[in-house]
Structures are given as structure tokens and as C-alpha cells.
Amino acid sequence: MKYLKNIKYLIVALTGMMLISCDADEFLNPLPDTAIAADGFFQSDEDVLAGIYGIYDAIQGVNENTESSNSSFNRGVQFEYLLTEHRSDNTRSATLEGSRADFHRYVTDANNIQSEDYYQSMYEIIFRANSIINYVAAANAENIAKYTAEAKFLRAYAYFNLIRLYGSDNDAIGGVPLVTAVAESNEDELLFTRVPKSVVYAQIVADLQEAIANLDNSYKARASKAAAQGILAKVYLSQPTPNYSGAKGLCEDIIADGSFSLQTNFNDVFYNEMNSEVMFVIRYEFAEPNESQGFSSEFTSFIRQGRQDGLNIVNLNLVDAFNANGGNRTAVSYIAFGDDAELIDSETGLPAPEDAEVAKFLPQGTDFTNPDFPYGTNARLAGNDWIVLRYADVLLMHVEAIMAGTGNANTTDALSSFNAVRNRAGLADDADGVITQDELLLERRVELAFENQRFFDLLRFGVADAVLSAHSVENGYSFSARDLLLPIPSREVNLSKGLLNQNPGY
Amino acid sequence: MKHKLNALKNTISSVLALLAIIFVVSCEEAFDFDLPDTGSIADLTLPQANFSYTPNPENFKIVKFTNESNESTNYLWDFGEGVVCEKDANGVIVCGTESTSTDKDVEFVKFDAGEGDYEVILTALDANQASGTNTQMVAIRDVFVPITPIVDNGDMEVGFTPSWKINAFTGGTTSTVNTSSDGAPFFYDGTEAPGKTKGMKFAAGTSNPANPGSRRYAYQALIVSPTTPDRTVKYVIEYMYAIKVAATPGSNITVQILDGHFDDGADALASTPLAESVASELNGKGNFITVKKEFTSNASGEIAIWIFGDTDQDAYIDNVKVYPKP
Numbered sequence: 139m140k141y142l143k144n145i146k147y148l149i150v151a152l153t154g155m156m157l158i159s160c161d162a163d164e165f166l167n168p169l170p171d172t173a174i175a176a177d178g179f180f181q182s183d184e185d186v187l188a189g190i191y192g193i194y195d196a197i198q199g200v201n202e203n204t205e206s207s208n209s210s211f212n213r214g215v216q217f218e219y220l221l222t223e224h225r226s227d228n229t230r231s232a233t234l235e236g237s238r239a240d241f242h243r244y245v246t247d248a249n250n251i252q253s254e255d256y257y258q259s260m261y262e263i264i265f266r267a268n269s270i271i272n273y274v275a276a277a278n279a280e281n282i283a284k285y286t287a288e289a290k291f292l293r294a295y296a297y298f299n300l301i302r303l304y305g306s307d308n309d310a311i312g313g314v315p316l317v318t319a320v321a322e323s324n325e326d327e328l329l330f331t332r333v334p335k336s337v338v339y340a341q342i343v344a345d346l347q348e349a350i351a352n353l354d355n356s357y358k359a360r361a362s363k364a365a366a367q368g369i370l371a372k373v374y375l376s377q378p379t380p381n382y383s384g385a386k387g388l389c390e391d392i393i394a395d396g397s398f399s400l401q402t403n404f405n406d407v408f409y410n411e412m413n414s415e416v417m418f419v420i421r422y423e424f425a426e427p428n429e430s431q432g433f434s435s436e437f438t439s440f441i442r443q444g445r446q447d448g449l450n451i452v453n454l455n456l457v458d459a460f461n462a463n464g465g466n467r468t469a470v471s472y473i474a475f476g477d478d479a480e481l482i483d484s485e486t487g488l489p490a491p492e493d494a495e496v497a498k499f500l501p502q503g504t505d506f507t508n509p510d511f512p513y514g515t516n517a518r519l520a521g522n523d524w525i526v527l528r529y530a531d532v533l534l535m536h537v538e539a540i541m542a543g544t545g546n547a548n549t550t551d552a553l554s555s556f557n558a559v560r561n562r563a564g565l566a567d568d569a570d571g572v573i574t575q576d577e578l579l580l581e582r583r584v585e586l587a588f589e590n591q592r593f594f595d596l597l598r599f600g601v602a603d604a605v606l607s608a609h610s611v612e613n614g615y616s617f618s619a620r621d622l623l624l625p626i627p628s629r630e631v632n633l634s635k636g637l638l639n640q641n642p643g644y
Numbered sequence: 645m646k647h648k649l650n651a652l653k654n655t656i657s658s659v660l661a662l663l664a665i666i667f668v669v670s671c672e673e674a675f676d677f678d679l680p681d682t683g684s685i686a687d688l689t690l691p692q693a694n695f696s697y698t699p700n701p702e703n704f705k706i707v708k709f710t711n712e713s714n715e716s717t718n719y720l721w722d723f724g725e726g727v728v729c730e731k732d733a734n735g736v737i738v739c740g741t742e743s744t745s746t747d748k749d750v751e752f753v754k755f756d757a758g759e760g761d762y763e764v765i766l767t768a769l770d771a772n773q774a775s776g777t778n779t780q781m782v783a784i785r786d787v788f789v790p791i792t793p794i795v796d797n798g799d800m801e802v803g804f805t806p807s808w809k810i811n812a813f814t815g816g817t818t819s820t821v822n823t824s825s826d827g828a829p830f831f832y833d834g835t836e837a838p839g840k841t842k843g844m845k846f847a848a849g850t851s852n853p854a855n856p857g858s859r860r861y862a863y864q865a866l867i868v869s870p871t872t873p874d875r876t877v878k879y880v881i882e883y884m885y886a887i888k889v890a891a892t893p894g895s896n897i898t899v900q901i902l903d904g905h906f907d908d909g910a911d912a913l914a915s916t917p918l919a920e921s922v923a924s925e926l927n928g929k930g931n932f933i934t935v936k937k938e939f940t941s942n943a944s945g946e947i948a949i950w951i952f953g954d955t956d957q958d959a960y961i962d963n964v965k966v967y968p969k970p
Contacts, residue, residue, distance in 0.1 A: 308694070308696075308712070310694075545789070570794060570796070571794075572794060603698060603708075604701060618710060618711075618749055619696065619698070619708075619710035619749075620710060620711075620712065640714065642694065642711075642712030642713065642714060643711070643712065
């Protein structure tokens with residue numbers, strides 16, 4: 139009771155405080171934290187450069203083993219294999235449990251947490267890039283064009299991924315929201331209106347052209363002229379109306395420049411980091427919680443290192459492709475264990491492992507003769523880089539550009555590029571001197587297996603529906619042509635107050 | 645205490661009585677449920693019908709329809725002139741007579757009349773029977789591009805093993821026909837060469853029907869686009885030849901298109917060819933004549949070129965090509 143006596147003073151005091159604080163605008167109009175931080179942050183050249191590094195951090199993403207919460211952690215490129223390889227005929231999840239196992243069966247829904255994370259990660263890259271473009275004036279005058287070009291390169295990279303995974307061809311539904319300036323959180327129309335695919339592609343092309351004009355080849359782990367040329371070539375081949383001559387010219391510029399070359403040994407492409415073949419790479423550091431990646435460990439299953447039972451498990455169908463066309467790439471690309479390694483196809487007598495695992499990204503310290511630590515002592519904090527673009531991809535795009543949708547190519551230039559990739563794999567030149575579309579698709583499949591290319595290759599070559607329908611029937615999955623697009627994440631649709639259209643079938 | 649309880653009892657009874665009255669009175673209202681629609685809100689997101697279609701890679705008349713409707717659960721397709729087909733256990737597409745379907749997606753619809761624009765209507769319904777329709781003119785076009793086979797060593801410039809060699813020959817020889825430096829004065833693309841190119845030569849000793857053990861044959865397997873019940877695919881075999889003037893009239897080079905691939909020359913010889921061209925003009929060494937012979941591909945698309953001579957003087961052949969009939 140004694141305390142109650144004082145309560146009236148307390149009430150008076152509180153009322154007073156309320157009155158005072160109500161005067162301040164910010165109580166009722168809190169500014170988003172991001173806006174406040176960005177406005178004050180960019181004061182010098184160093185700050186802008188730090189901001190650019192921040193964009194790469196957004197691509198790199200946070201290792202699941204460092205921050206294990208399932209929600210709202212930017213995983214960057216670390217989940218990309220689920221959205222791409224798992225949705226092709228290349229790989230699958232070892233179990234059917236959890237949202238990671240939905241992709242390979244074509245049952246991904248709009249609440250899928252990995253798809254949502256990837257979508258948000260790509261927009262995180264875009265927002266950070268827009269921020270750099272907005273505040274670049276703080277940088278030294280001689281760096282402004284370069285920094286702007288670098289931010290635009292990264293923005294184009296993110297939009298290119300988004301438009302291929304989420305963007306509809308149907309303009310009534312739209313591609314993806316196109317944000318090219320710093321947006322306030324209340325600009326709903328801008329943030330949530332899906333603009334036509336062709337408009338998004340036009341922006342990607344313009345951004346990459348600016349990157350080509352203003353960058354040089356000083357870096358592999360940052361934007362470069364050659365990386366912009368290579369990605370633009372792929373953009374030209376992917377856009378609704380392909381620009382084959384443009385793509386051919388860009389590939390030939392890269393080839394003629396001579397800065398890049400194929401590694402003699404296919405293994406060195408992946409285990410001699412920053413080698414001559416790498417054109418654009420996302421770097422990771424071994425055993426550093428904040429700079430490592432989690433996907434290397436998720437690719438293990440027989441002696442499980444990851445958090446899941448095994449992801450990116452190799453489909454038999456891909457093993458057959460390697461048997462036919464792998465050459466010395468087979469042993470580098472995947473590995474089978476135990477009884478599985480002994481399985482043989484009864485008709486062909488060739489290896490037919492059913493649960494082979496990806497071997498292109500084995501963590502540091504991997505030694506299968508060591509029974510205690512076959513994957514080293516710290517597999518979950520792996521340092522294997524993620525290669526976004528490499529020279530072999532450019533050589534095969536060169537062939538694709540010469541083919542120009544005709545279904546075959548037999549020019550000396552095309553054969554020279556094609557055979558360079560085959561010869562490195564220990565295979566002979568193309569037998570009849572005519573490269574067909576099927577041969578090129580097969581070559582890309584085995585050369586770039588587990589590098590998240592197959593799904594996009596199938597789309598570009600116009601065979602995704604046919605190949606994946608057959609794959610789905612063979613394995614009892616539920617593929618339809620609607621599954622070629624992922625659903626726009628529900629969280630985004632809900633935030634948009636009805637502005638953001640969903641893709642058909644979701 | 646007892647007294648108090650009694651008073652309380654009375655109170656309780658009164659309250660209970662009052663409550664009962666209220667209850668009875670209010671009963672009518674309490675159980676007077678709202679009509680089903682009251683308080684519900686109208687469905688503002690109505691079904692939107694939409695679909696896309698892709699032609700079957702094997703048969704342009706068969707189209708696959710993919711449903712892209714929103715906010716709907718039931719569907720009604722009307723394909724107009726198209727009929728719904730299904731794949732049977734053997735993977736053969738069997739067509740019925742129905743031109744409507746209630747399936748979500750329809751994988752095989754055949755438009756038998758071939759090229760043209762056909763109206764297809766999709767109605768999408770939700771559980772409230774609200775519906776939306778989408779009508780599209782489906783364009784059926786035959787964009788078939790036949791395979792242009794590449795005749796290996798068709799210009800006869802290099803040795804004939806393995807390009808023009810038969811694998812085995814019961815009762816004959818697998819030796820290849822002779823190479824020659826007296827081929828046609830034309831390159832493979834038809835342009836004039838500065839002089840003779842290399843060619844293939846049938847000499848008297850390798851071209852005598854009376855001596856089958858030493859008679860030589862040129863064989864090459866090819867793959868062309870097959871002729872199907874829905875499409876006839878025509879090809880042309882073209883070659884140049886010359887026979888010495890001194891040869892006995894009736895001497896010739898025979899060029900056949902075989903119906904299939906053969907391992908043994910005896911089987912090839914015994915087979916009925918798809919087409920045959922007998923070149924017998926004694927036009928003279930070096931005076932090459934171009935011959936074109938049309939043929940229709942078979943159902944498998946597997947064919948072979950089979951060339952042999954019947955001559956007592958040298959006869960030459962060069963620049964052998966197979967291409968779709970223009």
C-alpha cells in the first residue's frame with residue numbers, strides 16, 4: 139500500500155514524458171534503419187569500396203553452420219544448387235524430408251524457405267548495388283565510373299538469376315520487380331510490380347555493357363571486363379529473342395584476348411583456386427565461420443558430414459551421360475562409396491552407382507584413406523570457391539552462338555572451341571565434324587555438372603519441357619511445364635498488398 | 645448459518661427462474677441462426693483461365709496443352725477440331741474421338757487436318773462454380789526440317805577404308821574399290837576445279853559379274869529422316885560418273901539406296917533397294933555427267949549407299965551426295 143501512495147506521482151511523470159516525446163516526429167514516423175545507416179555511412183572512397191565488398195558478402199551468403207536459424211538469413215549463392223541442379227535431371231536429395239527435398243520432385247511451394255532465401259538474397263545484392271550507385275559520389279573521382287560499373291555488374295548478375303528462375307514469359311504476369319534506385323519501404327508499386335521479361339533483360343544488357351566499358355581484367359573474385367563479356371554472352375543466348383551474333387562476338391573477344399586458358403588437368407579447375415580458367419568466382423575461406431560455405435558438407439551422404447542426409451546426389455541418368463562422354467572428367471566429378479561403387483549396368487558393363495556424390499567441392503583435408511576424418515576435421519566450414527563463370531563455359535557458348543538455333547554447327551571456329559574442351563577431357567575430336575545440338579547439350583552437361591548450369595541449358599536449348607517430362611515419368615515425379623518457373627515466395631506476395639502476381643500453378 | 649443458506653436458496657431459485665424466463669424469451673433469437681450468406685464476403689479473386697501449348701517433337705499435328713490458370717480447381721477444355729489422344733503401354737499415341745477434356749493438363753491433342761489455326765477454349769472453374777475462360781487460336785505449322793546426311797568421303801579424296809568399306813562379305817570380298825586420280829574436275833561444292841580431283845574407279849578386274857569373288861562394292865550407311873504415316877520424306881542421291889568410250893555398250897555403274905544397314909555384303913546384294921540408278925552412257929574418261937535420282941526414305945531412316953560396276957573398261961564415279969529433295 140505504501141507504494142501505491144506514490145503512484146500518482148508516477149502517473150504524472152509518465153504523462154509528462156508521453157507529451158514530451160510525442161512532439162518528436164520520429165516517434166510516429168520512424169525511418170527505416172537502412173536508410174539512416176546508408177545516408178551517414180558513405181563519406182569516403184574507402185567507405186564506398188567497403189560497400190562494394192558488402193555486395194560480394196551478399197552473394198557469398200552466411201554458412202548454415204555458422205547461423206543455423208532457418209529464417210531470414212541471407213545464404214546468397216549457397217542454396218543455388220537446390221533451385222537449379224535439383225530441378226534438372228542431374229541430381230536429387232537423398233531423403234524426401236523437408237523443403238530441400240521438394241525441388242527435385244517438382245513439388246516446391248510458395249512457402250519454400252530455400253527458394254524464399256535465394257529470392258531475398260538476390261534482391262539484397264540488388265539493393266546493396268543500388269545503394270553504391272546512389273552514394274558513389276563520395277568516392278575519389280577517378281574511381282566513380284569503375285565502382286558504378288562494378289555495382290551494375292553485380293546487379294545484372296542477380297537480375298539474370300531472378301529472371302530465369304522466377305520470371306514469366308507472359309507479360310500479363312510479368313518478369314520480376316525491377317528496382318534500379320534506392321527505394322523507400324513505402325514505394326510498393328516500384329518494389330512489387332513485375333515488369334515484362336524483355337524490360338528486365340534490357341536492363342541487364344545495359345548494366346553489363348557499362349561494366350564492359352569501364353572495367354579491366356584485374357580481378358577474378360570481383361567484377362571484370364571478361365566476366366561481364368562472358369555473362370553478357372549468356373544473357374544474349376538466354377533472352378526472349380536471342381542475339382547470337384552478339385554472343386559470338388563477345389566469346390571471340392574473350393578467346394582472342396588470351397587472358398584465360400583451359401587447365402590441362404580437369405582436377406586443377408576445382409582444386410587449384412583462382413587458376414587460369416576461372417573468370418568469375420565467389421571466394422570462401424576454410425575454417426572461417428564468417429567466410430566459409432556449407433554446401434560442400436551437404437553434398438556428402440555415405441559418410442555424412444552435413445546437416446542433411448545428402449543433397450545433390452547424382453542421378454543414374456547423369457552417370458550414363460558420364461559413361462558415354464565423361465572422359466577423365468568422370469573421376470573428378472563424382473564418387474561412389476561402398477557397395478554402390480561396385481554396381482554395374484548389366485547391359486553395358488559400365489559403372490552404375492545409384493547414390494554417387496559430388497566430388498568437385500570436397501572440403502580441405504579430404505583423405506578417404508583416413509577412416510576417422512575422411513573429409514578432414516572441419517568439413518562444415520569449407521573453403522572451396524564457387525565458380526560462377528569459367529573459360530570452358532565460354533568456349534561452349536561460342537559453339538552455341540555459332541549454332542544460332544539451327545541445330546548444328548560445323549565451322550572451323552566452332553570445332554576448334556568444341557574440341558578444345560573435349561581434348562582436355564581426354565576425348566577425341568568430334569567424330570563427324572558436325573556438332574549437333576544434342577552433342578553440345580551433352581558436352582555441357584558433363585563438363586559443367588554440379589555447377590548449376592544444366593537447368594538453364596535445358597531452358598536455353600528449348601528442350602526443358604521434353605527432357606524433364608521424360609525424367610519425371612522415369613522417376614515418378616510430378617513435373618509439368620508450370621514447374622519451369624518457381625513460385626514467387628509467399629512472404630513477398632503478402633507484403634505486396636496484392637500487387638505481386640503469382641506464377642501459374644502455385 | 646442454516647438460515648442464511650435458506651435465504652440464499654430463495655435467491656438462487658429466483659435467479660434460476662429469472663434466467664429460465666430470459667432463456668425462453670431469448671431462445672427464439674439465440675437459435676435464430678443467420679442465413680448462410682450473412683457475414684460472409686464475396687469471392688473477389690475469380691478464376692482466370694490461361695494456357696500455353698507446345699508441338700510434339702515427333703509429330704507436328706500433336707500438341708501438348710499446359711494449364712496456366714489461377715484460382716481454379718476444375719477445368720473444361722474444348723479443342724474444337726482436335727481430338728484427345730493417350731500414350732498406351734507401348735508408348736504409341738492412340739487417338740480417341742473426344743474433343744473435350746476435364747483434365748488439368750492435356751498432353752496429346754491431335755489436329756488431323758494439319759496446318760492451320762484452330763480455336764481452343766479453356767474454362768477454369770472454382771468450387772463456387774465461378775468461372776473464367778480463355779480462347780486462343782492455336783497455330784499448327786509443319787516446321788519439319790529433314791536431316792541432311794553427310795556422305796563421308798563423298799568427294800573420294802582419301803582412301804576408302806573405312807568410309808566406303810563393307811564389314812563382311814560371304815562369298816565375296818571386303819576389299820574396297822580402287823582410288824583414282826582421274827576423278828571429276830569439280831570440287832564437292834560443285835565449283836570447277838583447276839584440274840582433275842581424285843575419284844573412285846571400277847576397273848575390268850573388279851567389276852565382272854562373272855567373277856563374283858573379286859567383284860568390289862562401295863558401301864556407306866547413312867541416317868535420314870524417316871517417312872512416317874503422317875509425312876513422306878523425299879531425298880535425292882546425286883553423283884558424277886564417266887565410262888571409257890572403248891567399253892562394250894551396256895557397261896555401267898549401278899548406284900543403289902539400300903533399305904537398311906547391312907553388315908554382310910551378301911545380304912546387301914540380296915536385298916531390294918529403295919532406289920536404283922544405272923549409269924551407262926559411254927561418255928569417255930574425264931567427261932563427267934551428273935546424275936540425280938530421287939527416292940523416298942523408309943520408316944527406320946536407316947539407309948545405305950551401295951555402288952558397283954559391270955564394265956570391261958575403266959569407269960569412274962565421284963562427288964556422291966545425298967540431300968533432302970529441294
